[in-house]
Amino acid sequence: VVNGCSEGREFIHNLKQGYYKQISVLTGAGLSTNAGIPDYRSPDTGLYSILEKEYGMKSPTDIFQLSIFYRNPQLFYGYLKKINFDMFHPTLSHYFIGFLETKGILCVNFTQNIDGLELRAGISREKLVTAHGDVTRAHCPSCDKEYDIEELKRKAMNDQIMYCDTCPDVPIKPRIVFFGEMLPDEFHEKSSLLSEKSDCGLIIGTSLQVAPFNSLPILFPTITQLVVINNEPLDHIPRISASSLYYKGNCDSIVQEIIKECEWEKDFNDFRAS
């Protein structure tokens, strides 16, 4: 239960009374598992475990390594073919973030997810930082020329590789950040929102294993209330182990309970239906 401890009661009270005016949300693949998209590191169900067990890959993160992509684009194209990101729908937790925005209390949502479900849940581009890019656009990783993402998807579906017109043998990829690539400028530009504006930080569905995203929590001022909603604790991050409220479990169930405790159910359902 979300208000089972005194810190929980205080958090719910502050949220309900509107004391938090700038809530920042850090999200990862756990937000989309309820939509049917596997995360990366969950044992058995995560992409890396599947690649290891079913495909015998020793180093499954290779699928997002730029140097490997140049040599063997089939690997990533196979993943694109298998996971058709157009098929999925936002989860309750995605809609909750959109709902916070309509209430005027969302400061920013930093996401590591590339599935684009945030935008479909009503979160605006202005409030969203897609730290690892997204699958709505395509480019050449060498010259950065923009390509048609629909054409890329068609090629992947037909087991073909799309190459750059000008760079010999360089395959086209979606504008997602592979290991070895720079994060978008907005990741750095908007990080001051965490240090200067946020009075509450929600961390949902991420293992915080990947740099530099996992250094974002340290930016929150010590007086900022941090709340972790995740299947597993994130105590390897000092700012989190030092002071945060931890709700363990499925994020959709926990968020649903938070909505209920705040008596926001009707407004939330109206928002979701709109």
Ligand code: OAD
């Ligand atoms: P991970 O797979 O590393 O972590 C997902 C976290 O969410 C884990 O801690 C799970 O226990 C938790 N989780 C899963 N489903 C959940 C649910 N329904 N409710 C609550 N918790 C849940 O995914 P990320 O942290 O997003 O990068 O991974 C970060 C980056 O690593 C990805 O963006 C990707 C990957 O390599 C690149 O591709 C560049």
Ligand code: ZN
């Ligand atoms: Zn090129």
